[in-house]
Amino acid sequence: MLKIKLSKLPILFDALSDKNKLYIPADTKGGARFLQYENGMTMTKELNTVRSPKDLFFPQTENLMDFKLEGKKIEVIDTREECEDFVIFGVRACDVRSFEVLDRVFLSEPIDTYYKNRREHGVIVSLACNRPEETCFCSTFDIDCANPEGDVASYICGDEMYFEPLTEKGSELLLNLSCLSEGSEAPVYECKRNIYEIKSKLPLSTLSAEKFGKNMTEYFNSDKWDELSEACLGCGTCTFVCPTCQCYDIKDFDTGNGIKRFRCWDSCMYSDFTKMAHGNPRVSQKERFRQRFMHKLVYYPMNNDGLFSCVGCGRCLSKCPISMNIVKVMKKLGEGKDE
Amino acid sequence: MQEMMKKKAIELLQSGEVARVLGWKKGEFDYDITPAVFESAEEIENEFIYNSLCSPNLSKYLVKESRKEGKTLIFLKPCDSYSLSQLITEHRVIRENVYAVGIECYGKTDADTIKEKGIKGITKITENDGVLNIETLYGTEKIPVYEVLRERCVNCKSKKHPVYDELIGEEGETVDDCERFDEVAKIEAMTPEERFAFFRNELSRCIRCNACRNVCPACTCEKCVFDNDASGIAQKAASDSFEENMFHIIRAFHVAGRCTDCGECSRVCPQNIPLHLLNRKFIKDINELYGNYQAGENIGNRSPLTDYTQSDAEPNIVYERGGKDNA
Ligand code: SF4
Ligand code: SF4
Ligand code: SF4
Ligand code: SF4
Ligand code: SF4
Numbered sequence: 001m002l003k004i005k006l007s008k009l010p011i012l013f014d015a016l017s018d019k020n021k022l023y024i025p026a027d028t029k030g031g032a033r034f035l036q037y038e039n040g041m042t043m044t045k046e047l048n049t050v051r052s053p054k055d056l057f058f059p060q061t062e063n064l065m066d067f068k069l070e071g072k073k074i075e076v077i078d079t080r081e082e083c084e085d086f087v088i089f090g091v092r093a094c095d096v097r098s099f100e101v102l103d104r105v106f107l108s109e110p111i112d113t114y115y116k117n118r119r120e121h122g123v124i125v126s127l128a129c130n131r132p133e134e135t136c137f138c139s140t141f142d143i144d145c146a147n148p149e150g151d152v153a154s155y156i157c158g159d160e161m162y163f164e165p166l167t168e169k170g171s172e173l174l175l176n177l178s179c180l181s182e183g184s185e186a187p188v189y190e191c192k193r194n195i196y197e198i199k200s201k202l203p204l205s206t207l208s209a210e211k212f213g214k215n216m217t218e219y220f221n222s223d224k225w226d227e228l229s230e231a232c233l234g235c236g237t238c239t240f241v242c243p244t245c246q247c248y249d250i251k252d253f254d255t256g257n258g259i260k261r262f263r264c265w266d267s268c269m270y271s272d273f274t275k276m277a278h279g280n281p282r283v284s285q286k287e288r289f290r291q292r293f294m295h296k297l298v299y300y301p302m303n304n305d306g307l308f309s310c311v312g313c314g315r316c317l318s319k320c321p322i323s324m325n326i327v328k329v330m331k332k333l334g335e336g337k338d339e
Numbered sequence: 340m341q342e343m344m345k346k347k348a349i350e351l352l353q354s355g356e357v358a359r360v361l362g363w364k365k366g367e368f369d370y371d372i373t374p375a376v377f378e379s380a381e382e383i384e385n386e387f388i389y390n391s392l393c394s395p396n397l398s399k400y401l402v403k404e405s406r407k408e409g410k411t412l413i414f415l416k417p418c419d420s421y422s423l424s425q426l427i428t429e430h431r432v433i434r435e436n437v438y439a440v441g442i443e444c445y446g447k448t449d450a451d452t453i454k455e456k457g458i459k460g461i462t463k464i465t466e467n468d469g470v471l472n473i474e475t476l477y478g479t480e481k482i483p484v485y486e487v488l489r490e491r492c493v494n495c496k497s498k499k500h501p502v503y504d505e506l507i508g509e510e511g512e513t514v515d516d517c518e519r520f521d522e523v524a525k526i527e528a529m530t531p532e533e534r535f536a537f538f539r540n541e542l543s544r545c546i547r548c549n550a551c552r553n554v555c556p557a558c559t560c561e562k563c564v565f566d567n568d569a570s571g572i573a574q575k576a577a578s579d580s581f582e583e584n585m586f587h588i589i590r591a592f593h594v595a596g597r598c599t600d601c602g603e604c605s606r607v608c609p610q611n612i613p614l615h616l617l618n619r620k621f622i623k624d625i626n627e628l629y630g631n632y633q634a635g636e637n638i639g640n641r642s643p644l645t646d647y648t649q650s651d652a653e654p655n656i657v658y659e660r661g662g663k664d665n666a
Contacts, residue, residue, distance in 0.1 A: 030610035093550035323371035
């Protein structure tokens with residue numbers, strides 16, 4: 001266990017950012033957000049960021065390649081830049097799990113090299129949640145906010161911050177940081193004990209996902225989707241703030257003398273999602289709405305050894321303009337079903 | 340209030356006067372209220388809710404609901420009623436299929452506004468005499484509703500209902516000392532560079548989730564130009580860093596003269612972008628150039644931008660108002 005006084009954090013941030021790009025959750029007018037650290041920046045006191053850290057591995061838009069046209073010749077230009085090592089500091093346990101969810105999509109064959117490149121260069125310093133909020137339900141998916149995963153786990157205990165390397169990458173990161181000193185385990189135990197106490201009081205602590213990850217046809221045909229989706233605006237806020245939403249679209253922009261090929265986030269909530277020559281296969285908002293939740297709760301776990309593609313971060317709970325969300329869906333769909 | 344509304348809804352459902360009721364439904368916590376369609380007395384009894392947290396404007400749902408068989412009862416706060424009136428003017432809602440019940444309003448709050456005060460981990464909210472009693476995982480807080488009003492309610496333009504069949508509570512008046520344009524005036528006083536920087540900074544946070552557009556009662560196009568692949572400006576991928584800004588500028592133009600200043604766009608934005616400022620600038624300009632005009636104030640009113648009178652402002656006014664550099 002290594003530690004530092006909270007008041008000395010800037011020294012650690014400066015040291016880390018000397019070697020690598022460092023991202024920390026910082027306050028903006030739009031809520032907390034992972035921003036590249038610059039001297040003088042402080043870490044937010046908010047529990048979590050509005051946009052999730054998936055941005056750093058799977059950005060909202062990215063240029064995949066360019067094409068240059070010269071007469072009948074087409075030149076393909078690889079626009080990828082060599083990715084430098086970077087550190088993401090203060091990632092919550094739910095969001096750390098989201099990387100595993102994304103990995104299973106982007107790192108299975110055919111491997112997404114754009115994603116892989118960033119993933120390999122990223123070092124994750126997670127942070128235990130001392131003050132979880134009512135919208136948190138990570139424990140539903142067996143995520144322990146008192147024991148976050150990642151390359152290094154960190155804990156805030158009183159006026160000190162403790163660090164525990166969990167992987168080789170993590171140990172390497174903490175090597176030779178003279179601002180850190182050796183600390184005992186006791187304060188960290190105490191910190192975890194407090195977290196468990198609050199966790200047991202969370203209003204969603206009893207929410208179970210046992211009923212999901214199976215019975216696909218039954219859920220698909222449930223008559224509850226009408227009611228659940230009736231107020232949905234089809235806006236896509238839930239998908240854009242979600243750390244595990246992974247759908248994208250690829251588009252070409254005509255630059256006048258060539259083409260820029262972009263990839264950008266897409267949302268199953270949109271009317272032109274997976275649009276093909278004949279149109280969108282999901283013609284109504286109900287079908288699009290159903291897709292989002294079926295994917296998280298049923299399709300994904302069925303294809304991924306029971307791993308759910310919701311991590312209980314609660315972002316969609318607090319950001320949906322009409323307060324419809326995955327918890328309401330789980331409760332309603334699960335009504336009267338045996339576990 | 341809630342009890343009177345429930346009684347009214349059940350009465351009209353049971354008499355067959357209306358086939359469904361558009362209202363607000365209880366959530367998981369006390370604040371996460373969802374717009375909902377109720378079809379039976381039982382649903383109303385168990386799930387209908389009305390309190391200071393019922394922020395969502397229900398009017399836009401009538402575009403769909405008023406095309407269904409039978410009448411739809413809708414409860415309208417004053418600002419929602421302006422939206423409905425505008426929607427009727429634009430022939431987007433079928434008036435005959437609507438039973439509008441206006442409700443008095445002292446202002447609304449929501450979870451975001453409460454949480455901005457540092458109140459986190461909310462497990463229960465009850466309301467008594469205009470004071471919210473908020474239980475959280477970390478203690479109990481008492482806060483008067485007026486301290487956590489949304490911006491649109493602090494600057495509420497009117498307590499009047501331009502359209503209703505029936506009222507519950509007192510009918511109010513337009514709020515003549517409303518200060519909603521003060522913020523706009525401040526921005527107008529900036530230099531063009533400052534103004535540009537101000538909006539660039541605000542709009543740069545946009546994640547283009549489209550919540551503002553999709554919630555907007557003035558945005559009811561069957562196919563938005565930004566969803567139309569063939570338009571060449573379809574959404575999703577920002578081709579450069581100005582694209583998001585352009586989206587908002589175009590949207591502000593599209594709703595100019597029709598935006599009732601209902602405040603929904605700013606309410607829903609997950610990035611806290613003060614979108615109402617753009618629309619209010621248009622409203623203020625229209626007021627100054629064509630005489631006071633409030634969209635939604637009367638059904639059938641023609642917006643100055645789609646109407647012509649001989650006293651209309653001449654194009655050179657832009658030049659005169661601040662020189663071409665400011666235009
Ligand atoms: S579905 Fe909602 S709670 Fe689950 S991971 Fe996504 S944003 Fe978080
Ligand atoms: S569930 Fe909510 S956030 Fe998601 S698309 Fe529907 S209205 Fe938007
Ligand atoms: S703007 Fe006015 S009418 Fe609308 S909710 Fe606020 S106080 Fe009520
Ligand atoms: S709601 Fe906010 S973030 Fe979403 S598109 Fe509108 S301005 Fe952008
Ligand atoms: S632009 Fe905003 S304030 Fe104006 S009508 Fe639309 S949602 Fe309401």
